[in-house]
Amino acid sequence: MRPLRIALLGAGRIGSFHAATLARTDGVGDILIADADPPRAAALAARTGAKALDSPEEAFEAGVDAVVIATATASHADLITRAARAGLPAFCEKPIAVDLPGTARALAEAERAGTLLQIGFQRRFDAGYRAAREALRAGRLGRVHTIRAVTSDPAPPPAEFLPLSGGLFRDCMVHDFDTVRWLTGREVTEVYARGTDAGAPAFREHGDVDTACALLTLDDGTLVSATATRYNGAGYDVRTELCGDRDQWAVGLDARTPLTSAEPTGPGGPEHPWPGFLERFESAYRAELDAFVRAVRGALDSPCPGREGLNALLIAEACELSRRENRPVAPAEPAAAAGLG
Structure with a gap:
């Protein structure tokens, strides 16, 4: 089975941690990094051996197998929706949105598309x-x-x-x-x-x-x-x-x-x-991304489905x-x- 090509959206503190984790995760090949601040994405890509994209939107046209969303909260629901409409599995840091209507709309898109959605409750x-x-x-x-x-x-x-x-x-x-x-x-x-x-x-x-x-x-x-x-x-x-x-x-x-x-x-x-939190839950963060990769490959169901974020x-x-x-x-x-x- 070929290695997965994954787009990481967000190059801030948690995005940087996820980039380093994905680079060491079995089953992951190419990593493409995008951020609202392109120079920040380029710097993180250079540090981790990944490829930088010019914008998060570009990720959905880059031929990836899955996306990891670690952007600012306000963008989560839109990116989940874009991933669903592109037929892509998505891992998203909590929350899906800061309000219930936005959360429900994003979940409906993922459920309508039948795509995998895993929420980042690392505990x-x-x-x-x-x-x-x-x-x-x-x-x-x-x-x-x-x-x-x-x-x-x-x-x-x-x-x-x-x-x-x-x-x-x-x-x-x-x-x-x-x-x-x-x-x-x-x-x-x-x-x-x-x-x-x-x-x-x-x-x-x-x-x-x-x-x-x-x-x-x-x-x-x-x-x-x-x-x-x-x-x-x-x-x-x-x-x-x-x-x-x-x-x-x-x-x-x-x-x-x-x-x-x-x-x-x-x-x-x-x-x-x-x-x-990164130091306290370092191993847990690594384990949840490993589980996401295995879920994308069909080896297990999502261990934290989108509905759990709503609940x-x-x-x-x-x-x-x-x-x-x-x-x-x-x-x-x-x-x-x-x-x-």
Whole structure:
């Protein structure tokens, strides 16, 4: 079977990481890189032995076998649509779009075309999360009654990113929402969310929050607390605790977790805490692109289909509505408001 010819759209931080990963992935041959900033695409292509294109649009006329979308969020839905209409499998970093109508339209295009679409929820490919999922599904924890999810960035993103991000629930905590559904196989029936904007003025200016907490109720009664902040000076911290009546498991608790015990005999803070998401999930990012390549070849189904992006976004939308109106919200409510049934 000949090597795949893949177009990578986006040459920023995550695009650069994906370019290096694709260059080392079995089954990948030519890599064509395009970006809204052509010199940036050319520089990345030179570093990775790829070929630079003049624009993302050119990729759909370049005779590629698949596309990897790592561009700015606002362009995702259009590029997914272009890929579908060209009959091309696509991997896309989350989100599909920052709103429900845009997400639904892009999904409809991919489903109408019958093309493969994989969404970049990389935690599904992390060794710790996968082990916890297997343990939970095998019944080793017994009845799981409580789940606690933590996502903490070491510092806020640039102020100019905030109006484009969709907000803390859609940009950051959406990973936790997807992970909870994937780990448990259950659906979220109700959320209650709060947030604060006590940090930089840019959060208030754009109607966003820098710290948030959400209580999720699953369809079997399991309670989930999910917290996130843009201000965790100790380092990058992503953890999930699964608490059952037989055992408790923690994902993300290792020698680099930026957490200091207050106990006299407890561990101190790590010498080299995780600095960011690329370092913390390096292996997971590599595994998800390897899975995408194998799915393009027909060796497996998409491990994170496009609909999963919509399902997680519905929970994020419910949380944002709950935060604004200070009331419990079912994910079915924003779905109905968007005409999704």
